[in-house]
Amino acid sequence: xxxxxxxxxxxxxxxxxxxxxxxVDGIDLDLAKGGLVSIIGPNGAGKTTLFNLVTGLDxxxxxxxxxxxxxxxxxxxxxxAAQGIARTFQLGRVFGNLSVMDxxxxxxxTRLRAVKPAVPVIGPLxxxxxxxLRPSSVRDEEERxxxxxxxILARFGERLLPRIDQPAYSLSYANRRRVEIARALALKPxxxxxxxxxxxxxxxETAEMQALVxxxxxEGLTILLIEHKxxxxxxxxxxxxxxxxxxxIAEGPGEAVRNDPKVIEAYLGHGLSGTSEQESxx
Amino acid sequence: xxxWLDYTINGLIVGNVYALVAVGLALIFGVSRLINFxxxxxxxxxxxxxxxxxxxxxxxxxLTIIFVAVVAALVGVIIERFGLRPLQNSVRIxxxxxxxxxxxxxxxxxxxxxxxNPRALPSQLPDxxxxxxxxxxxxxxxxxxxxxxxxxxxxFVFLRYSKLGWAxxxxxxxxxxxxxxxxxxxxxxxxxxxIAAALGGVSGLLVGMYYNQIDTAMSLxxxxxxxxxxxxxxxxxVPGAVVGSLLLGLVESYGVAVFGTSYRNLFAFLLLVVxxxxxxxxxxxxxxxxxxxxxxxxxxxxxxxxxxPRWALAVAVAAFAILPLLPVSxxxxxxxxxxxxxxxxxxxxxLVAGTIxxxxxxxxxLLAIGAYTSALLSLTLSVPVGLAIVAGGLMSAALGTILIxxxxxxxxxxxxxxxxAIGEIVSLVILNWESVTRGPIGISGIPPLSLFGYDLISPNxxxxxxxxxxxxxxxxxxxxxxxxxxxxxxxxxxxxxxxRAYGLSLNRYKSLAFIFGGFAAGVSGGIAAHLYSYINHExxxxxxxxxxLTVVILGxxxxxxxxIVGAVAxxxxxxxxxxxxxxxxxxxGIVLLLLVRFRPQGLLGTI
Numbered sequence: 001x002x003x004x005x006x007x008x009x010x011x012x013x014x015x016x017x018x019x020x021x022x023x024v025d026g027i028d029l030d031l032a033k034g035g036l037v038s039i040i041g042p043n044g045a046g047k048t049t050l051f052n053l054v055t056g057l058d059x060x061x062x063x064x065x066x067x068x069x070x071x072x073x074x075x076x077x078x079x080x081a082a083q084g085i086a087r088t089f090q091l092g093r094v095f096g097n098l099s100v101m102d103x104x105x106x107x108x109x110t111r112l113r114a115v116k117p118a119v120p121v122i123g124p125l126x127x128x129x130x131x132x133l134r135p136s137s138v139r140d141e142e143e144r145x146x147x148x149x150x151x152i153l154a155r156f157g158e159r160l161l162p163r164i165d166q167p168a169y170s171l172s173y174a175n176r177r178r179v180e181i182a183r184a185l186a187l188k189p190x191x192x193x194x195x196x197x198x199x200x201x202x203x204x205e206t207a208e209m210q211a212l213v214x215x216x217x218x219e220g221l222t223i224l225l226i227e228h229k230x231x232x233x234x235x236x237x238x239x240x241x242x243x244x245x246x247x248x249i250a251e252g253p254g255e256a257v258r259n260d261p262k263v264i265e266a267y268l269g270h271g272l273s274g275t276s277e278q279e280s281x282x
Numbered sequence: 283x284x285x286w287l288d289y290t291i292n293g294l295i296v297g298n299v300y301a302l303v304a305v306g307l308a309l310i311f312g313v314s315r316l317i318n319f320x321x322x323x324x325x326x327x328x329x330x331x332x333x334x335x336x337x338x339x340x341x342x343x344x345l346t347i348i349f350v351a352v353v354a355a356l357v358g359v360i361i362e363r364f365g366l367r368p369l370q371n372s373v374r375i376x377x378x379x380x381x382x383x384x385x386x387x388x389x390x391x392x393x394x395x396x397x398x399n400p401r402a403l404p405s406q407l408p409d410x411x412x413x414x415x416x417x418x419x420x421x422x423x424x425x426x427x428x429x430x431x432x433x434x435x436x437x438f439v440f441l442r443y444s445k446l447g448w449a450x451x452x453x454x455x456x457x458x459x460x461x462x463x464x465x466x467x468x469x470x471x472x473x474x475x476x477i478a479a480a481l482g483g484v485s486g487l488l489v490g491m492y493y494n495q496i497d498t499a500m501s502l503x504x505x506x507x508x509x510x511x512x513x514x515x516x517x518x519x520v521p522g523a524v525v526g527s528l529l530l531g532l533v534e535s536y537g538v539a540v541f542g543t544s545y546r547n548l549f550a551f552l553l554l555v556v557x558x559x560x561x562x563x564x565x566x567x568x569x570x571x572x573x574x575x576x577x578x579x580x581x582x583x584x585x586x587x588x589x590x591p592r593w594a595l596a597v598a599v600a601a602f603a604i605l606p607l608l609p610v611s612x613x614x615x616x617x618x619x620x621x622x623x624x625x626x627x628x629x630x631x632x633l634v635a636g637t638i639x640x641x642x643x644x645x646x647x648l649l650a651i652g653a654y655t656s657a658l659l660s661l662t663l664s665v666p667v668g669l670a671i672v673a674g675g676l677m678s679a680a681l682g683t684i685l686i687x688x689x690x691x692x693x694x695x696x697x698x699x700x701x702x703a704i705g706e707i708v709s710l711v712i713l714n715w716e717s718v719t720r721g722p723i724g725i726s727g728i729p730p731l732s733l734f735g736y737d738l739i740s741p742n743x744x745x746x747x748x749x750x751x752x753x754x755x756x757x758x759x760x761x762x763x764x765x766x767x768x769x770x771x772x773x774x775x776x777x778x779x780x781x782r783a784y785g786l787s788l789n790r791y792k793s794l795a796f797i798f799g800g801f802a803a804g805v806s807g808g809i810a811a812h813l814y815s816y817i818n819h820e821x822x823x824x825x826x827x828x829x830x831l832t833v834v835i836l837g838x839x840x841x842x843x844x845x846i847v848g849a850v851a852x853x854x855x856x857x858x859x860x861x862x863x864x865x866x867x868x869x870x871g872i873v874l875l876l877l878v879r880f881r882p883q884g885l886l887g888t889i
Contacts, residue, residue, distance in 0.1 A: 055783055081785035089783075095776040097584055097888065102769040110785035115766055128794050131765035132758060142766065169584045187784065 006069045008033045008222050009054070009191055014063035016049055023049040025246035026063065031191075036213075036223040038233040038254075041243035042266055047226045048090050050243070051193050054224070055087050056080045067191065082110045084190035088180040088197060090226070096169035100160055103168050103179050104149045107186030114141040145186075152182045155212065174205050181212070192216070193224045198232065210235065234258070242266065288418065289539045290532065295423050297531025298430035299492070302485035303508030304515065304523035305437065306478025312454030312518035313467075313474045317695040319381040320361060321482050322505030323388035328354045328483025329490040329500060330392055333403050343406040347429070347484055354483020355476040357388075362475035367468060368879060373583045378641065378695055379835060379878045385501065386828055386871030393498045394864060400497035403490035426488050433481055434524060441520075446473055454518065482508075502824060503547070506706065509699050510554040516564025526565070529553075548710045551703040558700055559688040582639065582775065582839050585883035590843055599753060606742040613857075615741045619813070621853040622748040626806035627826070628833040628845035629755055630799035635831065636839030636888065637763065638795040639775030640689075640697045644705020645803060645830055646822040647685075650712060652678040652804025653811035653822065654719060657728045660812070667732045671808035678804025683796040690792045693778070705827065712819040724818025731812045748809055752846070755802045760842050762798060763889065771795055772840070772889075825867055832874045838884030847885060 007030040016024040024046045031037050039047050052058035054065055056077035064073045072080060086107070095103050114137040115130045117123060130138050153160045156178050163171060168179055177197060184192055197213065198206040210232045217223060217236065227233050233240060234254040242250040242257055244266040250257050257263055303321055310318045331353045335346045365384045369376045407425060411418040441447040446469070452460040453470045461467050486504065490496040511530045515522025530550060537549035557565065606615060627649060635641045656674030659665040665673065685708070689700035712719045719725070731738040731747060738747050762768060770791050774781045778788055811817050833852050837844025852873070856866050877884065 057779060057783065077779075077782040078785050078787045081783060087783055089780065093777050093780040095773045095780065097582070097776055098769060098772055102772070105766070105769060106773045106781070106784050106786070109766070109770065112766060124790050124794055125797075128762075128767070128798065131767045132761055134761075134765065167584060167586070183784065 007031055008035075008068060009224065010066045011050075011054070012064045012066075014050065014053055014065065015061050016046075016053055016058060017061050022246045024053060024060070027243070027246075027248055029241060029248075031222060031224060032238075033222055034217075034220045035238045036217050036225060036236055038225045038227055038237040038240045039243055040227065040230070040233055040240060041249075044245075045243040045266075046246040047243055048195060049246075051087060051195055051224075051226065055085060055193060081187065084187070085193070086184035086187040086189035086191070087193035088177070088184055088195055090195040090199065092173070092176045092180055094168040094171075094176045094179050094183070097167055099167055100153070100164050100171070100179055100182075101146065101149055104152060104182045104186045105145060107183035108145045108148065108188075110187055111145070112141065114138045149182075149186060152185050155185075155215075156182065157208075174201050177201070177209075185216075189221070191222050191224065193226075195226045196228060197225075198227065198229055206232065230258070286539070289535045291419055291423065293532035293535030294528055295426050295492070295531070296535065297511075297528035298426050299485050299489050299527075300507050300511045300530055301430055301524045301527035302433060302481045302488075303504055304511035304527045305434070305520055306481045307508050307512040308515070308518055308520045308523035309450070309454075309474045309478050311512065312520070313450060313457070313470055314366075314377070315518075316366070316377050316381065317509060317512075317517070317699065318475075318478070319378075319505055319698075320365075320385040320388060321478065321508055322501040322503065323385045323392075324354050324357055324361075324479045324482040325486035325489075325504040325508075326389060326392055326496075326498065326501040327357055328486030329403065329496040330396055330486075331483065332487035332490055333396075333401055333496060336404060336406060337401075343425075346406065347487065350483045350487045351480040354486075355480040357483075358475040358477075358479020359472055361479070362472050365875070366475075367471070372878075373882060374694060375582050375639075375641065375839075376878050376882055378698060379831070380875060382643070382698075382828065382831070383871050383874035383878065385505065387868060387875065389498055389501045390865075390868035390871060392501075394868065396498075398498050400495050402494055403487075403496045404494060405491040407491075422488075422492060426492065429484060429488060433484075437477070437520070440477075446470070450474055506547075506702065507550060510550050510703070513554060513696075513699065514557045514565055516566045519564060519566060522564055522566045529565075544710075544714055547706060548714070551707045551710075554703045555688055555700065555707075558692060558696065562692060562696065582636070582888050583882035585838070585887040587838060587841060587887035587889050588885075590886075595843065602749060603746070606745050612741050615745045617854060617857045618850070619741075619745055619748050621850045622745075622752045623806050623810055623813075624830065624833060624853055625752045625846045625849035626755055626802050626809075627830045628837065628849050629752070629759055629842065630801075630803035630806070631830045632834045632837065632840055632842070632845040633759060633762075633771075633799040633802075634795055635834055636841065637768070637775065638771040638792060640701070640792065640795070641694075641831070642686075642701040643698045643824070643827055643831070644701040644703070644708070646824060646826040647705040647708035648678045648682045648800050648803035649807030649810065649826065650708055650817075650819070650822040651681050652807030653817050654712065654725070655804070656808030657725050657811040657817060658718070660729050661725065661727070666735075667729055667812055668734065671805055671812070674808030674811075675801040675804035678807065679797045679800035682800035682804070683793050686796055687789070687793065690789050702824075705824065709819050709823070719819070722818065724816060724821075725811075726816045728811050728815045728817070730815065731809065744813065751805060751809065755805070756842050756846060759798070759802070763840075763842065767791070767794060828874075829867075829870055832870045832877075834884075835874060835877050835882075836884055838886040838888050840889040841884065841886045842889075844884055844886035851885075 009031040011027055011029040014024055014027045027050060041047055053060050056075050059074045064071055066072060067083060116127050119126055159175055159178055168176060181197060198209045201209060206229060213236055237254055240254050240257045241248055242263045249262045249266060250260045303325055307318060307321050310316060328350045332346055332350045335341045335349050341349060361384055365380050366377055369380055405422050407421040411420045441451055449465045449470050452465055453467055511527035512523045514529060515526030530553060533553050534546050534549050538546050631642060631645050652674035655677040656670040659670040659673055660667050685704050689697050692700055713722060731744060738744055770786055774786055774788060774791055833848035834845060836851060837848030
């Protein structure tokens, strides 16, 4: 596996079944460092389940996930976060009662060092003690992270900075999505998974988000994107993967995929071919 | 009654009784994803209604059963209509707290109406026993089995063949879809609560007759047993609840056969903890399923906490500190000492239930651990009292965290069940571990409070000591909330999935919250032990856990100042208004219900 140009993320035969339904069915995927691959497909195609498998929120029934050549299949989400994998959620899962600042600081949790010494067994107790005593090293770290959060929030213009101390539940839907992305960026991710970052956004907000994702890509961030807005997908992606009923039905550059008859069929419905049995089972 | 067959029959009969409670719980969980903590209270009501019917109205047995079923069903319908329906669109913690409050109000109403003394509930059946193989069986056993089996059949027919039954099944499979298809979910809920209550009430009647005794302590026991059976069978799974109940009955019966009667409940709760840890979705669920609680939605009521300026807090602390120097009565000081002790417990619970969202119903167990540790250390090893109290706090922190750790993977209602059971286990261990805890006799002659060799006996010194300890604990907790741990705890409470995705280990942070909270509760228990000079396994009971929970909700979940304000209010106001002791718990229950309904964020707001 340890080739010179091994992909950053590599999925092989990834499968997840729920009862009789195979939500993710033998998916292979390679994502090179600095690349941006988009996953598209109709609702219920298994895209979010795939994200859950990659980020450890769910375990595959078969197949492997490797990250930087190491097998990370079935590792806990905590450990994957510590390895630099960050994600946003389709429905927007901000911490409603936390301020914008605290939400994004949680994103930086895996980068806490001074207050979280890597000592076995008594590590948690030291963390409690340091949190209460707050020596200068801990205060400095906190201060540094707060400055960093402000810098991240500044990427969203005046959307979030003026609301930095407001609880997240009071934000608009679009702003909550932005907070989620800010939180993911605070992790300093090596791999970023974005689950429909523009869902529920109007055209100008979508354009803003698209510009931000393009900027992140230009900075060298590796991104796996789930998105329904094909315009954005075509512009940003190095490669597009189309999923339907858990399977990969097409893969390639945006334009090629767009004109693939299988893809058109998946989006327009299954009435054209003999898959109606599967449909009724689902 | 020594043969294994007898124990098997007994286990199955008791299991049948549990099944009547558990099936009701399963029906309610199926439709509203709610564990009804008031189910045991309906069972209690059923037993006392039965007593009225049998002893005062002299009704024949069939009429008694029907009478109990109808009255209990009515109580169930009222609970649903006025207690839970108004909360349908509120935060997830609200219905959980409401059923706890309803349970307390019902229990207290029964206690006030009938007095807490046990009563005899004579069986209306002839006292004969038939030989069956190597064991014996009586007519009451047959009646219980008959009622159990026929209710199961009736329920099956209802769910399978009646239109309302279909609606119940549809609503429990997919509530939203059922609503869109025109199912009246309110009517379904009402029917389910009515049926569950009728079954629960009849169960109470039968148990009363079986043991020929009813008392108000039955309620909590029934809730616990029913919940254990239901969770073992898989929450919301009606046939599973029946099997879980029979299994629980057998486990208890065999446990009693081997170890003796006082271990009965210990086996029930150990079974629960084992199932929750190994198979949180029950024995009959497939190995991996979607989590039992919804993934989205806010757990606690969002609010903007009331900000109290620092100088105002400093003034308040100073005012309370100089209070003993003013001409105030001993009575007021005594009341405030109680408030400070409760305040420490509330600080602990507001961190655990409020800040990190683990609604503990067994918090009094932490008091007990601290109290016993401190009392025993000072008595048997002559450890100085000040040091012993600190040791009590540390022991509570350590032992409490270890005991609660199996529940760290659980959410919402399940945490409450697990903590309730763990609280009961602690109390049962204290009762049974006689060589250390002196069992039911309790510990007497505990030395009074002292610090650096000086006894603190005068009311003033006790007041200052407890106040100072509480203020220090509160300051520490405020500092904790201001650190990265404060936001980490709150993030886990708001959305544990997202928290994990950002590297927050639930085990690590729930442990830290329980360690910190356990220390405060243990210190409170330690101080109490030296003040009371006598403690036993009942000194720190579920009522205190519920009182602390009410304090925490009153002050605002997670709110440090709120916990203390709430403690002073709930200890002080009944004194001010001279409310008789027996009405106080009723009032706490009503306060809890009103808060959940009208001000879920508490007085000072959740943090």
